Amino acid sequence: MDNGGSGRGALSLLAAAGLAALTLPRLLSFGMHVDGVAYAAVARNLALGEGSPWALRLTSARPFVEHPPLVFWILAPFYQLFGDSLHVEALVGCAFGFAGVAAMVLVWRRLGFSAQGGAWLPVALYAVMPTVSWSFANNQLDLYLAVFTMAAIGVAAAALLAGRWQHAAGLGGLAGALVCAGLLAKGPGALFAFLVPAVAAALLPGVSWRRALAVGGAMLLVPALVAVAIDASPAAHEYMRLYLYNQVGRSLSGERAVVESRLYILIELAYDLWLPLAAVVVLALALRRRARLQGSPEALVLLVLALAASLPLALSPKQAARYLLPSLPLYALTLGAVAAPLAGALERLVRGRRQRVVRALGVIGLAAAVAAMLVEHDRARRHGALYADLVTAPAPLPPHASISACPERLAGFTLRANLARLFDADLRPAPTDFLLADIQSECEPPPACRRVHPPAPQGYVLYDCRPPGTTIR
Numbered sequence: 071m072d073n074g075g076s077g078r079g080a081l082s083l084l085a086a087a088g089l090a091a092l093t094l095p096r097l098l099s100f101g102m103h104v105d106g107v108a109y110a111a112v113a114r115n116l117a118l119g120e121g122s123p124w125a126l127r128l129t130s131a132r133p134f135v136e137h138p139p140l141v142f143w144i145l146a147p148f149y150q151l152f153g154d155s156l157h158v159e160a161l162v163g164c165a166f167g168f169a170g171v172a173a174m175v176l177v178w179r180r181l182g183f184s185a186q187g188g189a190w191l192p193v194a195l196y197a198v199m200p201t202v203s204w205s206f207a208n209n210q211l212d213l214y215l216a217v218f219t220m221a222a223i224g225v226a227a228a229a230l231l232a233g234r235w236q237h238a239a240g241l242g243g244l245a246g247a248l249v250c251a252g253l254l255a256k257g258p259g260a261l262f263a264f265l266v267p268a269v270a271a272a273l274l275p276g277v278s279w280r281r282a283l284a285v286g287g288a289m290l291l292v293p294a295l296v297a298v299a300i301d302a303s304p305a306a307h308e309y310m311r312l313y314l315y316n317q318v319g320r321s322l323s324g325e326r327a328v329v330e331s332r333l334y335i336l337i338e339l340a341y342d343l344w345l346p347l348a349a350v351v352v353l354a355l356a357l358r359r360r361a362r363l364q365g366s367p368e369a370l371v372l373l374v375l376a377l378a379a380s381l382p383l384a385l386s387p388k389q390a391a392r393y394l395l396p397s398l399p400l401y402a403l404t405l406g407a408v409a410a411p412l413a414g415a416l417e418r419l420v421r422g423r424r425q426r427v428v429r430a431l432g433v434i435g436l437a438a439a440v441a442a443m444l445v446e447h448d449r450a451r452r453h454g455a456l457y458a459d460l461v462t463a464p465a466p467l468p469p470h471a472s473i474s475a476c477p478e479r480l481a482g483f484t485l486r487a488n489l490a491r492l493f494d495a496d497l498r499p500a501p502t503d504f505l506l507a508d509i510q511s512e513c514e515p516p517p518a519c520r521r522v523h524p525p526a527p528q529g530y531v532l533y534d535c536r537p538p539g540t541t542i543r
Contacts, residue, residue, distance in 0.1 A: 077420025078188040080428040081413075085190035085197070087435030092203035093167065095442035097160050099207075100461065101451030106209030108487040109137075110159035113145035115494065124305035128487075129496045130470045135312040140254035141214050156461075156491075159209040167206040170217040171196070174399045176224035178406070180231065181368040187413025192399075192406030195346035199398050201338070201391050212395040215256035219263045219396045222248035222289075223375065226266040229285045230277050238281060242267075242288030250293040252396075257318060259396055262378040264289060269374050273367045321388040328387045335383045338391040343401060350409045353416070361415035369407035376400035453488065455529025460492060463524040465532055467493045467504065474500035476513035505533040 102110075112126050112134050121127035126134040126142055148162050171193055178189040196202055205213045222245045229241035245266070252260030267289070271282035300306040320326050329335075354363055379397035383389060406413070420428050450457045459465070467473075473495050475481040485506075486497040495504075500516075507513045509527055519533035 077417040077425050077428065078190065080420055080425045080432065081417060082188055082190040082193075083432030084428055084435065085194040087432040087439065088194055089171065089197040090439035091435055091442075092197055093164060093206040094439040095446050096207045096451060097164055097443050098157055098447040099449045099451050100156065100457045101453055102160065103208040103210070104484045104487045105211075106159060106163070107491045108134075108483070109141065109209055109211065110145070110156075111487065111491040111494070113142040113159070114149045114154055114491070116142055117146040117149035120494075122305070124303070124309045126309075129490045129494050131472075131496045132490075135309060136317055137211055138254045138257055138313060139309065140251060141211050141256075144214070160207050163209040163213060164206045166214055166217050167202075170213070170220050170399060173217060173220035173224050174403060177220065177227060177372075177403060180224055180227040181371075181407070183368070183407055183410050186364075186410035187406075188417060189406070191409060191413040192402045195349060195405050196399055196402035198345045198349070199342040199402070201342050201394060202398055205392060205395055210392050210395065211256045212259070212392045215252050215259055216396040216399060218248050218252035218255060219260050219379070220399050222246075222252065222260075222263045223266055223400075226263070226285060226289065227270070229288070230267060230270050230274075230281060235284065238285055239288045242285035243292055245285070246289035246292040249289060250296050253293065254296075257313075259379075259393065262375065262382075262396070265375065265378055269371050269378075273371050273374070275367065322386055324387040326388050329389045332384050332387070332389075335380070335389045335391075335393065338389075339380055339394055339397075342391075342394065342398060346402060346405050350405050350412075353409060353412050357412050357415045360419075361411040363408050364411050365408060369404055372400050372404040372407060376404055453484070455527075456485075456488060458528045459524045459530045460488075460532075465493070465523050467495055467532070469494055471495040471504050472498050472502040473504045473506055474498055474502040476500075476505055476507040476515060477511050480506070480508055501535065503534070503536050505535055507531045507533060 108128060112128055115121060115127050115130070116123070120130050121133075123139060123143055126139060128134040145159065145162055148158050152158050174192060174196065175189040178184060178192060183189075225241050225248060226245040229238045229245060232238040232241060245263075249260050249263045252263065264286070267277075267282035267286035270277045271279045300310055317326075350363075376397045379400060380394055383393050448462075471493060473489060475485060475497065478499075481497055481499075489495040489497050489506075505515055505519055507515055507530065509529060509531055515521075515533045516535060519535040520538075521531055522534045523532040
């Protein structure tokens with residue numbers, strides 16, 4: 071973040087410490103959101119050579135076409151490099167989250183707000199949004215999408231403000247490539263970033279429509295070329311066709327999970343924004359004699375883009391708070407832009423002894439965040455019994471095992487994803503080679519099934535239902 075100004079460096083350190091405190095403690099613990107677990111299983115299998123880049127697999131026996139493939143391509147080399155650790159997906163996802171913060175700083179500087187105040191303010195406002203801190207440790211595709219779209223906006227802003235047309239065209243092409251990466255990471259949620267040239271030309275006096283059309287054309291070129299390449303490849307074409315039908319089409323038609331109200335996403339947005347809004351109001355009241363809130367065309371550009379990234383989500387019957395992730399850094403930047411004079415005033419106040427105190431608090435906060443992460447290492451945040459019985463006490467399951475659940479109500483996506491991630495095991499209806507039973511239920515395994523694990527179960531018992539004499543290997 072910014073280091074200029076009297077207290078800017080100290081406040082930047084404090085903001086970084088706040089972000090770390092809200093994200094790092096849960097990073098090495100067990101209990102990732104089920105979607106992140108499934109994505110990790112797909113990427114790990116790709117790293118092991120099961121399937122191919124355009125034929126992904128949740129398990130060796132079950133194909134996966136729920137999402138575009140780019141994030142799985144990104145994750146797979148990390149499993150090849152660091153092994154099949156349950157922490158790989160969380161650490162890589164968190165690293166991408168911090169890359170998104172760096173992209174926010176890029177946008178802040180490109181739009182000229184650094185002259186008024188440091189980027190520490192929008193970063194701090196971003197950090198306190200609940201969906202943000204949750205996403206950093208849960209391997210969400212929407213977080214990767216947010217990184218790509220935020221970087222695309224920053225590069226597009228540089229293209230629109232570049233002095234030479236050649237530079238503008240080159241940067242526009244790079245921005246288009248980043249939008250294309252967003253499309254290949256999570257799909258249509260990246261499309262709003264193509265609006266940057268038009269919104270900037272409409273609202274910023276220094277951006278001409280001629281420049282906007284040139285940059286916009288360059289941005290569209292890369293995705294168009296990639297679309298042609300995908301269409302020319304039978305494997306890529308079939309994968310994307312299945313994805314668009316199974317995920318996009320069925321979600322928009324209401325065939326998948328449906329929320330009770332289309333206002334759900336707006337309620338979740340309000341839940342994420344109320345604390346940053348309250349913080350800006352408190353800061354404005356505290357510094358009212360030194361600085362005031364101030365609107366600007368650049369802030370309006372950010373707001374329009376934030377609305378374009380979030381409000382259309384209300385049209386879909388399938389909604390989730392994480393779908394807001396691409397819009398949240400834009401809302402944080404909008405609030406930061408309006409409050410930039412307050413950030414500058416606070417930086418001028420943080421001098422001498424105050425600066426040393428703030429810097430010390432930042433160092434202490436960073437150290438505490440790292441310490442909390444180490445203390446929480448391998449603790450279960452959710453599904454504690456499942457991890458205790460199958461991970462802490464490693465289950466003797468052979469690779470590619472078939473498992474059924476007893477009672478059958480256990481056989482949902484949560485158990486399927488965790489078994490796929492932990493053992494590359496496929497959850498199927500009975501009869502199967504193995505059976506996982508809930509000790510809290512009245513489940514009675516078939517007489518032929520033998521209990522094999524664990525010695526002291528906390529929630530689950532594993533049975534081997536294969537013919538007698540079969541060994542686990």
